[in-house]
Amino acid sequence: MATTNGSWQPLADGSKGSAPASFAGRIDIGLAAGNAALRDVQLDLSSASLPLDSGKFDASRLVFAFVPGAKGSFAYDVTGLVTRIGVLPLEGAATNAPTTLATLTTSASGQVLTIPINATFRSTLLTLQGQLLAVLDTVPPPGQTFDLATDFSVDTNPTGVWRYGYTPDVAAISSSIPTGRPAP
Numbered sequence: 001m002a003t004t005n006g007s008w009q010p011l012a013d014g015s016k017g018s019a020p021a022s023f024a025g026r027i028d029i030g031l032a033a034g035n036a037a038l039r040d041v042q043l044d045l046s047s048a049s050l051p052l053d054s055g056k057f058d059a060s061r062l063v064f065a066f067v068p069g070a071k072g073s074f075a076y077d078v079t080g081l082v083t084r085i086g087v088l089p090l091e092g093a094a095t096n097a098p099t100t101l102a103t104l105t106t107s108a109s110g111q112v113l114t115i116p117i118n119a120t121f122r123s124t125l126l127t128l129q130g131q132l133l134a135v136l137d138t139v140p141p142p143g144q145t146f147d148l149a150t151d152f153s154v155d156t157n158p159t160g161v162w163r164y165g166y167t168p169d170v171a172a173i174s175s176s177i178p179t180g181r182p183a184p
Helices: none
Strands: 006-008 019-021 023-028 032-039 043-046 063-066 073-080 084-089 093-095 102-107 110-121 126-136 162-168
Touching: 006 023, 019 032, 063 110, 093 110
Parallel strands: none
Antiparallel strands: 006 019, 023 032, 032 073, 043 063, 063 093, 073 084, 102 110, 110 126, 126 162
16 A cells, blocks of 8 residues: 555545645646546555566566555546546556566665566556565575565564565656546
8 A cells, every 4th residue: 555645636536625645746738737646545566477587577577456445546636728627446457568677686684676667557547657666684595485465555674574665756657637527
């Protein structure tokens, strides 16, 4: 689950005002301007086993999926030439399409897993770009594997436990507001 990091426009129903949210953006193209906010974002990450070659692997076989039944939402408010307000549920899945390989580096002090993210969810036309970063402070014994099933709001690190975070490329989080739905 993404951490709420501030109060962002619009409200959860798309109307004017600010409310706690995890991600937000604003666009102004002269003839129209808009705000959008993502709330209660929960994503699963899955794939088949991926081969690791010299500390790198192809992250294009990773699938990001919004957790079914979660209350994630994409609220938007566009004014100007086109006026649209509303909210869409965060649902569906997206296959990752990164431009670089993911890496797993190991040193005496631990391991760092870096996964580039470029995933477009067709249900909302939302694109997430950035990177997923996980750090393991102690090196696992040879042959031991880890299942990185985690909650993105956790920020603690007992010895031998992955700590992780998502670093969005703020300029690259984008979405297209649906034009087929009338303003309420």
